[in-house]
Amino acid sequence: MHDSSTTVVHDRNGEAHAAHNPALLHHFAEPQQQRDAASLGMWVFLATEVMFFGGLFCAYLVYRQWYFGDFAAASKSINMGLGATNTAVLICSSLTVVLAVWAAQTARRSLLIGSLALTMLLGLTFLGIKGIEYRDKFVEHHVPGASFSFENEPIPGHPGQYANARHAQMFFSLYFVMTGLHALHMIIGLGIFLWLLIMAWKGRFTPEWHTPVEIGGLYWHFVDIVWIYLFPLLYLIDRHP
Amino acid sequence: MATPILQPVERENYLNKEYGVWSWLLTTDHKRIALLYLISITLFFFIGGFFALLIRLELLTPAGDLVQADTYNKLFTMHGMVMVFFFLIPSIPAVLGNFLVPMMIGAKDLAFPRINLLSWYLYIIGGVMMLHCMLTGGVDTGWTFYAPFSTSFTNTNFIEAGLAIFVAGFSSILTGLNFVVTIHRMRAPGMTWSRLPLFIWAHYATSIIQLLGTPVIAVTIVLVAAERALHLGIFDPKLGGDPLLFQHLFWFYSHPAVYIMILPSMGVITEIIACFSRKRIFGYHFVAFSSIAIAVFGFLVWAHHMFVAGISVYSALVFSFLSYAVALPSAIKVFNWTATLYKGSIHYDAPMLYAFGFLGLFTIGGLTGLFLAALGIDVHVTDTYFVVAHFHYIMVGGAVMGYLGGMHFWWPKISGRLYPEGWARLAALIVFIGFNLTFFPQFVLGYMGMPRRYYDYSHMPEFQVLNVLSTAGATVLGVGYLLPMVYFLWSMRYGKPASDNPWNAAGLEWQTASPPTTFNFDAEPVVTWEAYNYEELDAPHKEGVPVAR
Amino acid sequence: MSAHSSATSSPLKMYFAVFFALLVGTGLTVYAATLDLGRYNAAVALGIATIKATLVALFFMHVWHASEKLTKLVVIAALFFLLLLLGLTMSDYATRMWS
Numbered sequence: 023m024h025d026s027s028t029t030v031v032h033d034r035n036g037e038a039h040a041a042h043n044p045a046l047l048h049h050f051a052e053p054q055q056q057r058d059a060a061s062l063g064m065w066v067f068l069a070t071e072v073m074f075f076g077g078l079f080c081a082y083l084v085y086r087q088w089y090f091g092d093f094a095a096a097s098k099s100i101n102m103g104l105g106a107t108n109t110a111v112l113i114c115s116s117l118t119v120v121l122a123v124w125a126a127q128t129a130r131r132s133l134l135i136g137s138l139a140l141t142m143l144l145g146l147t148f149l150g151i152k153g154i155e156y157r158d159k160f161v162e163h164h165v166p167g168a169s170f171s172f173e174n175e176p177i178p179g180h181p182g183q184y185a186n187a188r189h190a191q192m193f194f195s196l197y198f199v200m201t202g203l204h205a206l207h208m209i210i211g212l213g214i215f216l217w218l219l220i221m222a223w224k225g226r227f228t229p230e231w232h233t234p235v236e237i238g239g240l241y242w243h244f245v246d247i248v249w250i251y252l253f254p255l256l257y258l259i260d261r262h263p
Numbered sequence: 264m265a266t267p268i269l270q271p272v273e274r275e276n277y278l279n280k281e282y283g284v285w286s287w288l289l290t291t292d293h294k295r296i297a298l299l300y301l302i303s304i305t306l307f308f309f310i311g312g313f314f315a316l317l318i319r320l321e322l323l324t325p326a327g328d329l330v331q332a333d334t335y336n337k338l339f340t341m342h343g344m345v346m347v348f349f350f351l352i353p354s355i356p357a358v359l360g361n362f363l364v365p366m367m368i369g370a371k372d373l374a375f376p377r378i379n380l381l382s383w384y385l386y387i388i389g390g391v392m393m394l395h396c397m398l399t400g401g402v403d404t405g406w407t408f409y410a411p412f413s414t415s416f417t418n419t420n421f422i423e424a425g426l427a428i429f430v431a432g433f434s435s436i437l438t439g440l441n442f443v444v445t446i447h448r449m450r451a452p453g454m455t456w457s458r459l460p461l462f463i464w465a466h467y468a469t470s471i472i473q474l475l476g477t478p479v480i481a482v483t484i485v486l487v488a489a490e491r492a493l494h495l496g497i498f499d500p501k502l503g504g505d506p507l508l509f510q511h512l513f514w515f516y517s518h519p520a521v522y523i524m525i526l527p528s529m530g531v532i533t534e535i536i537a538c539f540s541r542k543r544i545f546g547y548h549f550v551a552f553s554s555i556a557i558a559v560f561g562f563l564v565w566a567h568h569m570f571v572a573g574i575s576v577y578s579a580l581v582f583s584f585l586s587y588a589v590a591l592p593s594a595i596k597v598f599n600w601t602a603t604l605y606k607g608s609i610h611y612d613a614p615m616l617y618a619f620g621f622l623g624l625f626t627i628g629g630l631t632g633l634f635l636a637a638l639g640i641d642v643h644v645t646d647t648y649f650v651v652a653h654f655h656y657i658m659v660g661g662a663v664m665g666y667l668g669g670m671h672f673w674w675p676k677i678s679g680r681l682y683p684e685g686w687a688r689l690a691a692l693i694v695f696i697g698f699n700l701t702f703f704p705q706f707v708l709g710y711m712g713m714p715r716r717y718y719d720y721s722h723m724p725e726f727q728v729l730n731v732l733s734t735a736g737a738t739v740l741g742v743g744y745l746l747p748m749v750y751f752l753w754s755m756r757y758g759k760p761a762s763d764n765p766w767n768a769a770g771l772e773w774q775t776a777s778p779p780t781t782f783n784f785d786a787e788p789v790v791t792w793e794a795y796n797y798e799e800l801d802a803p804h805k806e807g808v809p810v811a812r
Numbered sequence: 813m814s815a816h817s818s819a820t821s822s823p824l825k826m827y828f829a830v831f832f833a834l835l836v837g838t839g840l841t842v843y844a845a846t847l848d849l850g851r852y853n854a855a856v857a858l859g860i861a862t863i864k865a866t867l868v869a870l871f872f873m874h875v876w877h878a879s880e881k882l883t884k885l886v887v888i889a890a891l892f893f894l895l896l897l898l899g900l901t902m903s904d905y906a907t908r909m910w911s
Contacts, residue, residue, distance in 0.1 A: 069890035077482035195495035254857035258845035
């Protein structure tokens with residue numbers, strides 16, 4: 023538990039501990055306890071996030087059952103290529119995140135900084151592609167509201183039937199809320215990683231202490247997992263020709 | 264703020280360690296944060312109580328003559344929102360939980376002290392938003408803000424109220440997160456799960472609910488706000504939406520929320536009953552696991568609030584059955600408390616009076632919940648005063664009594680002073696009498712058919728007598744609540760100084776000073792004894808008399 | 813946490829293996845969506861998504877090598893309550909037309 027950067031002192035009970043490790047907070051007995059607390063804290067927070075998105079998935083599930091054909095028609099109108107690309111982008115970013123954590127564990131400063139920066143770049147790419155998709159929807163009048171229009175869109179697999187505009191609008195309402203909330207979480211993730219990047223640049227992370235990188239990584243992976251579900255549910259309802 | 268207590272030779276403790284507003288507003292000491300919460304929730308209790316007073320005044324007469332219909336809608340809405348989200352949900356966890364959880368497990372603080380402070384600031388921000396909303400016209404949707412009224416038809420500023428609740432909910436989530444991590448990671452050596460005070464088990468179970476339930480109402484508020492602001496049609500039938508989906512999402516949190524309100528109170532009652540019977544709690548593990556069972560089962564029953572709303576009959580059957588099941592762990596607790604009393608050495612100090620009140624009133628409230636779980640009965644009494652009486656028995660007769668009992672029990676620890684016992688017993692009695700006078704008539708009113716949320720019952724003037732009794736009771740209850748405020752404050756300057764353990768109670772918190780130092784313990788405790796070791800504590804005193812006050 | 817599991821060179825191989833599996837899974841999902849599998853389209857898509865999510869959780873988030881059962885318990889608890897929300901809500905919607 024000791025390394026050259028910490029001083030060993032003995033408290034009144036004769037216990038030795040790294041009292042001058044600047045990262046050890048006073049109410050913890052030892053660094054491992056602090057690390058375990060931070061890790062458990064992030065996992066528990068992610069559990070709350072599962073329930074937060076869960077409410078939206080519940081709404082989506084109900085209306086997809088009710089309006090399957092209309093949802094399928096609406097789903098066909100969003101760009102599957104861009105969605106798949108974004109999925110690949112996020113998968114790459116999850117790789118760069120685990121590389122960053124490994125780099126921190128093995129004291130590879132350049133790799134750490136590079137991985138964190140690359141993660142951010144991929145995150146920005148994701149948001150950029152999302153922005154293009156949103157713009158496309160705006161141009162096509164698929165944004166719910168007064169100017170929404172979804173006429174003469176055939177229901178896949180049912181020749182001669184056209185989608186009900188009201189029900190299609192429900193799809194788009196859910197699409198914007200779910201991807202919007204996901205994008206908000208991405209933006210927060212970018213903020214977290216910017217902070218990690220700055221800390222890494224300043225050399226604050228060591229193999230003994232790099233907890234923020236680990237728990238920041240957990241958060242990023244979670245945001246990736248949400249997208250892993252959003253992609254097929256929103257983009258791939260019915261894509262057979 | 265705490266008045267500095269000036270005595271000739273005063274030890275340093277968490278109250279006098281530092282003075283000044285910023286030492287309080289930027290504190291990370293869990294005990295100071297608990298007091299910050301205490302002041303804030305007391306303020307909201309008064310605000311919610313004020314709305315209750317206006318409601319009861321209006322209902323003195325059958326005609327709607329005190330306020331207009333829209334105003335009355337705002338009164339019961341604000342009463343509910345303030346009392347549920349800004350008083351009851353935080354109350355025991357944020358005040359007693361924050362203060363005691365670290366001490367009871369032998370830790371110096373919670374796992375995340377800065378997040379604890381953030382929790383309080385989020386609560387305050389939510390509270391200020393709610394206050395602003397109230398001052399600029401209020402909301403009239405009911406605390407349940409059902410769609411489509413809240414999304415499409417109300418002319419009040421629901422978005423602000425909704426966001427206030429959202430922010431306060433985030434505060435609740437962070438408190439739960441802190442407790443779970445603290446209880447897992449910060450227990451002192453020797454403090455195994457089976458040696459934990461049941462207060463801790465209760466708060467652990469509460470935290471599970473806060474963590475897993477609150478996010479769902481948070482996202483529901485987001486959807487309602489989005490529908491209101493952006494005209495998305497998630498719950499709007501005109502746009503293909505289902506208002507019942509709102510109710511499912513709302514009650515998925517709001518039913519477990521009632522267990523957030525009662526579980527901590529049960530934890531308090533367990534500690535009090537053990538201490539004032541001088542006995543180990545009967546069936547420790549049953550009580551511990553029943554807390555977890557309540558937390559889990561509580562998530563399975565939400566649609567019993569929707570029996571007449573239009574859900575499928577088969578689904579209603581399932582939820583009715585599950586609602587009976589959720590009563591089992593609560594019943595187990597009541598039996599265990601009773602068994603603890605049996606052959607105990609009972610002392611009738613004020614905390615114990617509140618505990619006795621809790622036992623009776625919670626049982627009545629719980630049993631009437633079973634009546635409501637029966638589909639046939641529910642069809643008749645849903646949306647009547649029967650339901651209102653049921654939930655007030657649990658939330659006021661149960662949760663608030665527990666809160667007051669806990670405040671009295673741990674007051675010497677929190678303040679270093681003793682409250683005046685005579686006045687406290689009187690107040691407990693007044694609260695009990697006032698409570699029953701207020702709410703028992705409401706069971707009868709509901710059964711007779713008086714609907715809730717009505718400001719005018721002139722079509723059934725025979726309801727007036729019971730309404731007058733209820734309003735009279737509310738006045739008595741108000742006096743009962745004011746008394747502790749007065750004598751607690753009085754005690755901070757004039758109360759007798761308390762010893763470290765005036766009740767000779769079991770529990771690590773009583774091994775700290777009264778009031779404790781900032782880091783609670785001089786040295787990390789090492790636990791080698793079981794919880795509720797009253798036999799050992801009383802051994803030198805054959806008759807089990809607590810050490811002199 | 814993972815800082816104390818064996819931080820050897822083998823994690824890298826595992827990470828890249830999982831990475832490729834995720835990309836393959838994405839391709840498969842897209843391809844399967846173009847096939848007409850009737851009502852199994854949704855099941856296949858969600859099934860592949862679940863496998864991908866599981867890989868991310870187990871290997872990228874280190875749940876597989878988690879030093880404590882508690883981590884796994886938190887994950888299982890979150891999933892359990894999510895399924896509760898979805899399942900019990902659908903128990904209403906799925907049976908409304910029966911009566």
